[in-house]
Amino acid sequence: MLPVVSNTELAPNIFEIVVKNPPLAKKAEAGHFVIVMTQPDAERIPLTIADFDADAGTITMIAAACGTSTKKLAALKAGQPLYAMIGPLGHPSEMLHYGTVILVAGGVGTAPVYPIARALHRFGNHVITIQGSRSEELLFWREKTAAVSHEHIITTDDGSAGIKALVTEPLRDILEKRKSEIGCVYMIGPAVMMKFCAKTVVPFGVKALASLNSIMIDGTGMCGCCRVRVGGETKFTCVDGPEFDASLVDWDILLARQKMYCEEEQCSLKKYLAEQ
Numbered sequence: 001m002l003p004v005v006s007n008t009e010l011a012p013n014i015f016e017i018v019v020k021n022p023p024l025a026k027k028a029e030a031g032h033f034v035i036v037m038t039q040p041d042a043e044r045i046p047l048t049i050a051d052f053d054a055d056a057g058t059i060t061m062i063a064a065a066c067g068t069s070t071k072k073l074a075a076l077k078a079g080q081p082l083y084a085m086i087g088p089l090g091h092p093s094e095m096l097h098y099g100t101v102i103l104v105a106g107g108v109g110t111a112p113v114y115p116i117a118r119a120l121h122r123f124g125n126h127v128i129t130i131q132g133s134r135s136e137e138l139l140f141w142r143e144k145t146a147a148v149s150h151e152h153i154i155t156t157d158d159g160s161a162g163i164k165a166l167v168t169e170p171l172r173d174i175l176e177k178r179k180s181e182i183g184c185v186y187m188i189g190p191a192v193m194m195k196f197c198a199k200t201v202v203p204f205g206v207k208a209l210a211s212l213n214s215i216m217i218d219g220t221g222m223c224g225c226c227r228v229r230v231g232g233e234t235k236f237t238c239v240d241g242p243e244f245d246a247s248l249v250d251w252d253i254l255l256a257r258q259k260m261y262c263e264e265e266q267c268s269l270k271k272y273l274a275e276q
C-alpha cells in the first residue's frame with residue numbers, strides 16, 4: 001500500500017496524483033511508466049511517471065479521468081492508500097546530443113513529454129516544446145513545461161490560448177524553416193495526433209519518436225495485449241517500448257486495437273457511476 005501525498009484536479013478531469021514510493025522514485029527515469037491498481041480487485045492500468053523526486057521519495061502521475069479505473073484513481077484523497085504500483089516499466093528515453101529537439105505534447109501527452117524535455121534539456125540539447133490542447137482550460141503544467149524548454153509554443157483548437165492551430169502546423173513551420181538544426185522530433189498524445197505528426201515529419205527525413213499508449217494488462221511482456229506493428233514486425237509496447245520510430249508504426253492497427261473494448265469500457269463506467 002502506498003500513501004497518496006496529494007491529488008489535485010489541474011484541469012477539468014485531469015488529475016495530478018503524487019504517491020510516496022521511495023524505492024521507485026530512486027530508479028525512475030524519463031520515459032518510464034508504471035502499472036497501478038487502486039484496490040485488490042481493480043484493473044491494472046499503465047500511467048507514465050510524469051515526475052519523480054528521489055529526495056522526497058515521490059512519484060507523480062497525471063491521469064485523464066476518462067473511464068472506470070482513472071475515475072477511481074481521481075477519487076483517491078491525500079492520505080488514502082494506492083493498492084499497488086509496479087515499475088519502473090519500459091525502456092527509458094535514450095539521451096543523445098541531438099542539437100535541437102522538438103517535443104510535441106497533445107492533451108495529457110504533456111505528462112510524458114515533461115520529464116523527457118527536462119532530461120534532454122539537462123543533457124545540453126536545445127529544447128522546443130509544442131504543447132497543444134482543445135482549449136485553454138485543459139492546459140496544465142504550462143509553466144513547468146516552459147521551464148524545461150528553450151522555446152515553448154502553445155496551440156489550442158479554439159484559439160483560447162496560444163496559436164489557434166493543430167500541433168502539426170507549428171511543427172511543419174519549424175521543420176520548413178530550420179530542418180538542418182533539428183535532430184529529433186518526439187510526439188506524445190492521442191494516437192490520431194501522433195499519426196498526423198509522424199506524417200508531417202517523415203517527408204523531412206528527421207528522426208521521429210512516438211510513445212505509444214496501447215491497452216495493457218500485465219506490462220511485462222506476458223499477455224500480448226499491447227502488441228503493435230512497427231516496421232512490419234510485432235512489438236510489445238510494454239517491453240519493447242513505449243517509444244518507437246514513429247515513421248514505422250502502423251497507426252491504423254493501433255487506433256483499431258485501442259477501440260477493441262469500447263463496449264465493455266462503457267458498460268463498466270455506467271456500473272461504476274451508478275454505484276456512486
Ligand SMILES: Cc1cc2nc3c(=O)[nH]c(=O)nc-3n(C[C@H](O)[C@H](O)[C@H](O)COP(=O)(O)OP(=O)(O)OC[C@H]3O[C@@H](n4cnc5c(N)ncnc54)[C@H](O)[C@@H]3O)c2cc1C
Nearest residue numbers: 033045046047048062063064066067068069070213214265
Ligand atoms: C505506456 C502508457 C502510458 C500511459 N500514460 C498515461 C498517462 O500518463 N496519463 C493518462 O491519463 N493516460 C495514460 N495512458 C493511458 C491510460 O492507461 C488509459 O487511459 C487508462 O488505462 C484508461 O483506463 P480507464 O479504465 O479509466 O478507462 P477505459 O475504461 O479503458 O476507457 C477509456 C476510454 O477513454 C478513451 N480515452 C483514453 N484516454 C483518453 C483521453 N486522454 N481523452 C479522452 N478519451 C480518452 C479510450 O479510448 C477509451 O475508449 C498510458 C497508456 C500507456 C500504454
Ligand code: FES
Nearest residue numbers: 219221223224238
Ligand atoms: S501488456 Fe501484456 S505483453 Fe505488454
